[in-house]
Amino acid sequence: MSAAEDVVAEGHQAVEAVPKRAMTLGTGTSLLVLAVLLLVPVFVKNFIIFQMTMLLIYGVAVLALNILTGGSGQFSLGQSAFYAVGAYVSAVLMEHFNVNYALTIPVSAVVCFGFGFLFGKPALRLSGVYLALATFALATAMPQLLKLNFLEHWTGGVQGLVVTKPDAPFGLPMSQDMWLYYFTLAVTLAIYIFSVNLLRSRSGRAFMAIRDNEIAASAMGVDVALYKTLAFGVSAAITGIAGSLGAIAVQFVAPDSYTITLAISLFLGMVVGGVGWLPGSIVGAAFIIFVPNIAESISKGMSGVVFGVLLFLVIYLVPQGARQAASKLR
Amino acid sequence: MLSGSNSPLLFIRDVSVVFGGIVALNGVSFDMHKGQILGLIGPNGAGKTTLFNCLSRLYQPSSGDILMEGASILTRPPHRIAEIGIGRTFQNVALFPNLSVMDNVRVGTHARTSSDIISDSLRLAWIRRSETDVNKKVHEILAYLDLEEVAHTVVSGLPFGTQKRVELARALAADPKILLLDEPAGGLNHEEVYVLGDLIRRIRDERHMTVLLVEHHMGLVMSIADHVVALNFGKKLAEGTPAQVQADPDVIKAYLGSKDQ
Numbered sequence: 001m002s003a004a005e006d007v008v009a010e011g012h013q014a015v016e017a018v019p020k021r022a023m024t025l026g027t028g029t030s031l032l033v034l035a036v037l038l039l040v041p042v043f044v045k046n047f048i049i050f051q052m053t054m055l056l057i058y059g060v061a062v063l064a065l066n067i068l069t070g071g072s073g074q075f076s077l078g079q080s081a082f083y084a085v086g087a088y089v090s091a092v093l094m095e096h097f098n099v100n101y102a103l104t105i106p107v108s109a110v111v112c113f114g115f116g117f118l119f120g121k122p123a124l125r126l127s128g129v130y131l132a133l134a135t136f137a138l139a140t141a142m143p144q145l146l147k148l149n150f151l152e153h154w155t156g157g158v159q160g161l162v163v164t165k166p167d168a169p170f171g172l173p174m175s176q177d178m179w180l181y182y183f184t185l186a187v188t189l190a191i192y193i194f195s196v197n198l199l200r201s202r203s204g205r206a207f208m209a210i211r212d213n214e215i216a217a218s219a220m221g222v223d224v225a226l227y228k229t230l231a232f233g234v235s236a237a238i239t240g241i242a243g244s245l246g247a248i249a250v251q252f253v254a255p256d257s258y259t260i261t262l263a264i265s266l267f268l269g270m271v272v273g274g275v276g277w278l279p280g281s282i283v284g285a286a287f288i289i290f291v292p293n294i295a296e297s298i299s300k301g302m303s304g305v306v307f308g309v310l311l312f313l314v315i316y317l318v319p320q321g322a323r324q325a326a327s328k329l330r
Numbered sequence: 331m332l333s334g335s336n337s338p339l340l341f342i343r344d345v346s347v348v349f350g351g352i353v354a355l356n357g358v359s360f361d362m363h364k365g366q367i368l369g370l371i372g373p374n375g376a377g378k379t380t381l382f383n384c385l386s387r388l389y390q391p392s393s394g395d396i397l398m399e400g401a402s403i404l405t406r407p408p409h410r411i412a413e414i415g416i417g418r419t420f421q422n423v424a425l426f427p428n429l430s431v432m433d434n435v436r437v438g439t440h441a442r443t444s445s446d447i448i449s450d451s452l453r454l455a456w457i458r459r460s461e462t463d464v465n466k467k468v469h470e471i472l473a474y475l476d477l478e479e480v481a482h483t484v485v486s487g488l489p490f491g492t493q494k495r496v497e498l499a500r501a502l503a504a505d506p507k508i509l510l511l512d513e514p515a516g517g518l519n520h521e522e523v524y525v526l527g528d529l530i531r532r533i534r535d536e537r538h539m540t541v542l543l544v545e546h547h548m549g550l551v552m553s554i555a556d557h558v559v560a561l562n563f564g565k566k567l568a569e570g571t572p573a574q575v576q577a578d579p580d581v582i583k584a585y586l587g588s589k590d591q
Contacts, residue, residue: 194451201450201457202436202443202464205429209437212426219386219424220504221412221441230447 025279046177053181056188057245058285062269064238070276072231073211078135079266081142082236084258086243091161091253108244109237116236120229139263146255160254274323283322339364345394354380356564367541369555377564378544412441417506419497421513427486435468438503475499508540515547527554
């Protein structure tokens, strides 16, 4: 019992580490980052552009987890399930119903919001490591659910679905990769702005009040159950959008792309980026995309070990993640 | 100021709370009238905090009823207590430690405002207007309680006395009709207690609130309360003016020990 409580307490501390004031970047830094994100694709090869697209997509997924954990204080190791649902909604709509790729994204968001909200209901009874376990179960179940026989006609079963990559519209003279990058960037920026607005609003304060003290939040009139499930819904909706974008960028969905490994990567990304610090999401995403490659380039046979050592170094040197590194630079 | 003949603001009748086999409250009844400062006293385990938690709906009485302005509060979930005008502070300070003073007080306005996640995300015009009103109100309260200097400080780093004031500010932000104060003097030094007593009286007079004060500090209760209810072992032992309760032989035996504690 006490061991479990220790873990819960430690986890809680990680959540509490970031005060709300340090949630965003200053205006100057934000504009600089935006300029880099806008200009770099003009100068690099398509493969790099594709990687940058994936960086944004994972950044969105990490940000979604950040709203849930950093905002409302709830853990999730099940984000891969919401990502999968988003990806499949887009793939099925595009390939079976010829829906425009851009229109599938709001549909994903709505479907995943509902899924996350409903999942959040039973999860209300759980907190800390127990909630992490419940979401872990969800992540484990999802690939198998996607392989179900009676869904095979729509999902393609184990084989998955191939997704058509969209061309740039209005005859714009840019490659598919570049167009998709800018499309993803626009969606990412919108989500970032909406998320910052949300966390700074009455609803966001309710999330953080619950994270810090549920009984006091309730005494102030905050409907704890409602806001906890809303946080799950919002997080799932944003993760679903990331899943949709991912399906379009990768041009393929299959059950085994969305295993627990993805969920753990996103969790890792959140911790490396700094729990509760939204700009850190992109740093965390960069870590989970590029560090495994770097590890492999250092030692092919021992890449897992090298990754582990690099991760350990990050946790040891900057336990609060990129946020801490950024504040040291200032 | 006291309106004794009118119907009470808060009406507590035969409230009993049983935990397992232990009777924490046993048929406690008293009324609170508008504008009163009612002191609830008693030694540890007398049932003061249990009664408090019934009022904020954290505990469900096993029998009896609590009426606020004539309507029972016992069917309300805990988060729907603030909206009917019952605000509270906590014994050991229950602030939101990672939020700034201002955000803590802003959460206090939750029951008096409305929003939804879509409008909040898009920062629609009506949300911006509502936030402007909230900020105005919060600044007024911070100024009232002399907290403006620390408005943007994260509360966990503030001294205990200041945190207690922040908690009071958060409670005031919900415009309560009844303010429940759970041992507000706990952990304060002699001078701070004196200032606090003055402040509670000012809040009652200037902000037209009714105050239920649970307190160990007899000096504070006896100096500011209009009416005192004494509990022991979950039962009401005495009720009356501070002088009456202080003179009650049972009370002296049970609680006060010596007169000038």
